[in-house]
Amino acid sequence: MAERRKQFPFDEFEPKWQNHWEENKTFSVPNPxxxxxxxxxxxxxxxxxxxxxxxxxxxxxxxxxxTATDIITxxxxxxxxxxxxxxxxxxxxxxxxxxxxxxGEHPRINTENNINNFRRQLKSLGFAxxxxxEVNTTDPAYVKWTQWIFxxxxxxxxxEEENKAKPISELEAKGMSREEIDxxxxxxxxxxxxxxxxxxxxxxxxEEVEEWRAKGxxxxxxxxxxxxxxxxxxxxxxxxxxxxxxxxxxxxxLQTNWIGRSEGAEVDFTIxxxxxxxxxxxxxxxxxxxxxxxxxxxxLVDKITTDAQKTAVEDYKKTCAxxxxxxxxxxxxxxxxxxxxxxxxxxxxxxxIPVWIADYVMMSYGTGAIMAVPAHDDRDxxxxxxxxxxxxxVVKAPEGxxxxxxxxxxxxxxxxxxxxxxxPEAKEKIIAWLExxxxxxxxxxxxxxxxxxxxxxxxxxxxxxxWRDGNHEALPESELPLLAPELEDYKPTGTPEPLLSxxxxxxxxxxxxxxxxxxxxxxxxxxxYYLRYCDAQNDSAPIxxxxxxxxxxxxxxxxxxxxxxxxxxxxxxxxxxARFWHKVLFDLGHVSTPEPFQKLVxxxxxxxxxxxxxxxxxxxxxxxxxxxxxxxxDSLRLYEMFMGPLEQxxxxxxxxxxxxxxxxxRVWRLVMDSNQEGxxxxxSRLAEIxxxxxxxxxxxxxxxxxxxxxxxxxxxxxISQMMVCTNELTKLDQLPVSSVVTLLxxxxxxxxxxxxxLNAKLAVAFDSVSADDLDSQPWPEFNEDxxxxxxxxxxxxxxxxVRDKIMVPNEASKEEVEALALESGKVQSxxxxxxxxxxxxxxxxxxxxxxx
RNA sequence: GCUGGCGUGGUGGAAUGGUAGACACAACAGACUUAAAAUCUGUUGGCCUUCGAGCCGUGCGGGUUCAAGUCCCGCCGCCAGUACCA
Numbered sequence: 001m002a003e004r005r006k007q008f009p010f011d012e013f014e015p016k017w018q019n020h021w022e023e024n025k026t027f028s029v030p031n032p033x034x035x036x037x038x039x040x041x042x043x044x045x046x047x048x049x050x051x052x053x054x055x056x057x058x059x060x061x062x063x064x065x066x067t068a069t070d071i072i073t074x075x076x077x078x079x080x081x082x083x084x085x086x087x088x089x090x091x092x093x094x095x096x097x098x099x100x101x102x103x104g105e106h107p108r109i110n111t112e113n114n115i116n117n118f119r120r121q122l123k124s125l126g127f128a129x130x131x132x133x134e135v136n137t138t139d140p141a142y143v144k145w146t147q148w149i150f151x152x153x154x155x156x157x158x159x160e161e162e163n164k165a166k167p168i169s170e171l172e173a174k175g176m177s178r179e180e181i182d183x184x185x186x187x188x189x190x191x192x193x194x195x196x197x198x199x200x201x202x203x204x205x206x207e208e209v210e211e212w213r214a215k216g217x218x219x220x221x222x223x224x225x226x227x228x229x230x231x232x233x234x235x236x237x238x239x240x241x242x243x244x245x246x247x248x249x250x251x252x253x254l255q256t257n258w259i260g261r262s263e264g265a266e267v268d269f270t271i272x273x274x275x276x277x278x279x280x281x282x283x284x285x286x287x288x289x290x291x292x293x294x295x296x297x298x299x300l301v302d303k304i305t306t307d308a309q310k311t312a313v314e315d316y317k318k319t320c321a322x323x324x325x326x327x328x329x330x331x332x333x334x335x336x337x338x339x340x341x342x343x344x345x346x347x348x349x350x351x352x353i354p355v356w357i358a359d360y361v362m363m364s365y366g367t368g369a370i371m372a373v374p375a376h377d378d379r380d381x382x383x384x385x386x387x388x389x390x391x392x393x394v395v396k397a398p399e400g401x402x403x404x405x406x407x408x409x410x411x412x413x414x415x416x417x418x419x420x421x422x423x424p425e426a427k428e429k430i431i432a433w434l435e436x437x438x439x440x441x442x443x444x445x446x447x448x449x450x451x452x453x454x455x456x457x458x459x460x461x462x463x464x465x466x467w468r469d470g471n472h473e474a475l476p477e478s479e480l481p482l483l484a485p486e487l488e489d490y491k492p493t494g495t496p497e498p499l500l501s502x503x504x505x506x507x508x509x510x511x512x513x514x515x516x517x518x519x520x521x522x523x524x525x526x527x528x529y530y531l532r533y534c535d536a537q538n539d540s541a542p543i544x545x546x547x548x549x550x551x552x553x554x555x556x557x558x559x560x561x562x563x564x565x566x567x568x569x570x571x572x573x574x575x576x577x578a579r580f581w582h583k584v585l586f587d588l589g590h591v592s593t594p595e596p597f598q599k600l601v602x603x604x605x606x607x608x609x610x611x612x613x614x615x616x617x618x619x620x621x622x623x624x625x626x627x628x629x630x631x632x633x634d635s636l637r638l639y640e641m642f643m644g645p646l647e648q649x650x651x652x653x654x655x656x657x658x659x660x661x662x663x664x665x666r667v668w669r670l671v672m673d674s675n676q677e678g679x680x681x682x683x684s685r686l687a688e689i690x691x692x693x694x695x696x697x698x699x700x701x702x703x704x705x706x707x708x709x710x711x712x713x714x715x716x717x718x719i720s721q722m723m724v725c726t727n728e729l730t731k732l733d734q735l736p737v738s739s740v741v742t743l744l745x746x747x748x749x750x751x752x753x754x755x756x757x758l759n760a761k762l763a764v765a766f767d768s769v770s771a772d773d774l775d776s777q778p779w780p781e782f783n784e785d786x787x788x789x790x791x792x793x794x795x796x797x798x799x800x801x802v803r804d805k806i807m808v809p810n811e812a813s814k815e816e817v818e819a820l821a822l823e824s825g826k827v828q829s830x831x832x833x834x835x836x837x838x839x840x841x842x843x844x845x846x847x848x849x850x851x852x
Numbered sequence: 853g854c855u856g857g858c859g860u861g862g863u864g865g866a867a868u869g870g871u872a873g874a875c876a877c878a879a880c881a882g883a884c885u886u887a888a889a890a891u892c893u894g895u896u897g898g899c900c901u902u903c904g905a906g907c908c909g910u911g912c913g914g915g916u917u918c919a920a921g922u923c924c925c926g927c928c929g930c931c932a933g934u935a936c937c938a
Contacts, residue, residue, distance in 0.1 A: 007890075250856055257855070260937065280938060360936045370938045379936055447937055642876075644865055649931075656864065659876050717866070720875035795871045800919045802871055840918050846870055850918045
């Protein structure tokens with residue numbers, strides 16, 4: 001480690017101010033009805049995506065978003081808002097369970113240790129969190145309400161007519177049977193194929209598979225009985241209600257595509273008198289369907305396969321079943337399939353077309369059967385060419401299109417009564433025709449699948465469910481939280497039997513009643529933590545009505561949280577799941593907004609100095625503790641904001657940290673100098689004098705720009721303006737105290753320790769300086785008058801090229817400016833012999849003389 | 853393949869259609885110092901120069917405009933996400 005050269009004593013005053021904030025609970029904010037709550041202030045809710053407290057501690061990527069929200073928090077406080085800015089821990093998770101398997105120690109212990117380390121690190125950065133509202137998803141008091149919300153889902157169904165969730169009790173009142181009701185619940189049990197890892201002892205979400213495989217674990221595909229959440233019921237609302245949110249377009253698009261709405265039609269074909277329904281987005285190409293493909297798992301396959309094809313079909317089905325979805329796509333370079341021997345009848349023209357099975361058709365989407373139109377679908381085209389199936393053109397491409405297989409909109413041909421119609425017209429007409437004949441109907445399909453919600457882990461919320469006579473039953477609210485019992489060992493069972501099944505006493509309730517042994521995934525706790533922060537200590541409800549209505553108030557927008565900052569990795573998972581839960585809670589009347597997060601900002605990844613993604617194996621990971629030790633928390637905060645735009649991916653540079661460190665040292669030296677003995681004393685340049693014009697100008701321009709830039713979350717440019725201001729002040733022989741204090745004010749949200757320290761020192765020596773902490777004082781106002789200059793420099797262009805610069809009086813009219821410009825000697829030499837055609841004057845900026 | 857995003861000095865980056873390169877890093881030169889560090893000052897896109905200036909320059913090729921890094925069209929490259937979704 002390099003020798004520390006202390007240019008200012010950050011290692012003394014940073015811990016001092018952190019203790020001061022902690023002791024005074026400076027950043028704790030009361031709820032409505034509590035002592036000290038100021039009803040006159042508007043609210044502002046600034047939220048960070050809470051971290052998983054991993055064993056390796058904070059990464060420099062964490063403080064990037066956290067510093068951004070911290071600046072906003074401090075700035076909004078200074079502008080008169082009640083600001084809610086909390087932090088907590090997404091603490092369930094596989095790593096803690098892995099640790100438990102290795103050591104036999106309860107995962108809670110490891111989790112607590114990691115949380116303590118994370119909390120210490122965050123506090124060492126001086127963030128303005130309200131630590132009284134700290135939330136931990138593994139805390140029994142929190143688990144209780146996660147399970148309570150699950151029961152809300154369990155006890156609800158989705159009413160299609162009203163397009164919202166409603167209580168199950170309504171169905172019971174109608175006299176519906178238990179079986180009918182169980183088919184409608186938002187939380188239900190179903191047998192589905194899942195990613196099962198025997199050595200991890202759990203199923204994994206699709207997106208988790210790669211990560212664990214890379215670490216050497218095996219993952220296989222097998223059908224299991226699982227808890228599912230009916231997120232598909234909300235598919236349309238999850239798309240439509242993105243509309244009013246202030247989110248990056250890319251994220252909205254990602255969610256929209258993930259949900260994957262496609263409009264089309266279901267069309268009924270017949271095979272040996274048996275009806276087969278296909279889904280297509282291009283019903284207008286029905287005349288071009290030259291074969292049909294069924295998914296290998298399609299229930300009709302066995303029925304229609306002829307004896308001659310039986311062996312081939314059976315073999316093909318076996319090959320497909322042995323492949324995971326992943327392998328199925330990895331090996332997807334070449335189309336494969338087998339003819340069943342059966343023929344389907346095309347309802348539009350009575351033609352007999354061969355029926356194939358192929359793995360490019362998925363049982364899980366649409367109807368698991370397609371009509372193949374090789375002339376106008378790339379996949380069908382590839383397949384037909386490989387197997388020599390007829391290709392009939394039924395859409396004429398627009399003039400000039402040379403595509404081998406045209407998939408766009410054109411004009412219908414070879415299509416009987418559709419001929420001559422444009423694609424949209426043809427779609428409409430054929431759908432009307434099918435509906436009239438009872439051969440099909442307009443349909444909407446979504447890619448989104450219901451959410452597989454159970455895991456076989458230990459370290460997760462147990463389901464508050466018991467089984468009696470083969471039926472599931474909810475635990476009464478009074479029995480929550482239901483906590484997992486301690487286990488002798490946490491080793492996986494090796495079978496898909498959940499780990500909790502080892503706790504036989506806990507599971508077996510007598511009389512044949514048994515507990516559900518699956519646990520919830522980590523997403524459960526993170527789906528509603530932003531609500532819990534509003535009322536973190538409440539033990540009679542997840543959140544009180546009053547707290548919800550204040551902190552999650554709409555203020556004219558659909559979302560309750562005013563600003564949510566975090567990484568893009570949660571674009572479709574957490575952000576979709578949380579929206580879904582929120583909508584259910586909204587439908588049931590527990591929350592007052594249809595959306596949880598109004599404004600979303602994604603911070604960009606911080607790369608290593610080598611431009612590669614930071615990773616232990618590359619050895620390019622930067623530890624924030626080390627940076628704080630060498631340069632202080634303010635330097636780390638400031639550097640992360642100065643690197644570039646928040647949303648952008650950018651590489652770390654220790655030299656860059658030194659740069660902002662030098663800047664903070666310059667600010668320090670505005671106030672403090674070191675004397676012969678090396679002790680700090682007040683700078684002799686400081687004086688309680690009126691700033692001159694130039695000083696006022698730069699200081700007030702800084703107030704304005706920093707405020708505007710914080711609003712726009714353009715922190716890097718705000719910092720550069722403060723650097724400009726500091727450089728100007730450094731040049732002065734006599735330094736007005738008021739100007740220095742103003743600079744400290746605007747710098748405070750960025751570098752709170754240094755600025756509070758200097759302000760406190762100045763307050764002792766100068767009567768004009770308030771002894772109050774900067775964070776409790778209002779944001780300084782700028783005076784527009786100071787920004788106006790008597791003379792402004794204007795650029796003179798001839799034919800768009802800069803030829804001269806002149807000073808003109810501020811109040812000069814366009815005509816006067818034009819005259820002055822034309823008088824310029826340099827301009828004269830460039831327009832000599834030319835005719836001036838036009839003169840454009842942009843007030844305060846430039847003059848462009850057009851001549852030829 | 854598809855969908856997004858992005859291409860500006862040696863580097864990170866700045867620029868309501870209006871002076872391209874703010875601010876910072878690195879580099880070089882100088883001041884201070886016995887010396888180094890720290891600090892301060894200056895230079896730093898390229899070409900050319902008679903030292904006044906001039907010419908070129910924001911991935912490439914076109915276009916719109918008095919004026920384009922910025923808007924439009926067509927390419928090329930990089931990054932991210934996604935993948936047989938009918």
